[in-house]
Amino acid sequence: MTPPSKKRRCVKCREWFTPHNNNPRQEYCGSPACQRARKALWRRDNYIPHRRLPKEERDAENKRCREAMERLRSSQKLLAAVGVSSGGAITLADVALRSSIFIGVMSMIAGTQDRETVRSVCIEADRRGRLLSRAPANGER
C-alpha cells in the first residue's frame, strides 16, 4: 500500500531526508534547527499579534486564556490535594476535596450515582480492606 519513500532535499539545510508518511510534500527535514526555521516562517506569515486582533476576537482570546488558566489552577489544586503531603499543612478544603474524589471514585466503581448503592459499595470496600490488611503477607500462612 505504502509507496516507496522518496527522498527530498530540505529547503533549509539542503540535506536529503525522507518525508513523513503523512506529509509527502514535507519541505523541511526534522532537524531542530530546520523545524525552528519552518515555524518562524509560519509565524511570520500567519501570526497576528494579540494587540492587532479586533476587539471582539481579543476579548474571546482573553476569555479562552482565563478559562484555561482556571482549569490549570484547579487541576494544580487537585494534584496538590491528592498528592502526598509536600510538607504543608492539610487544610479542611484539602480534606473535603479528597473526600469528594473518594466518593466520586466509589461512584464510578459502582457504576451509578445512586447514594445507597455507592454507600453499600463503600461498606463492602471497607470490609474487604479490613480483611486484606489483616491477611498475612505473601508467602506466609
Ligand SMILES: [Zn+2]
Ligand atoms: Zn534541514
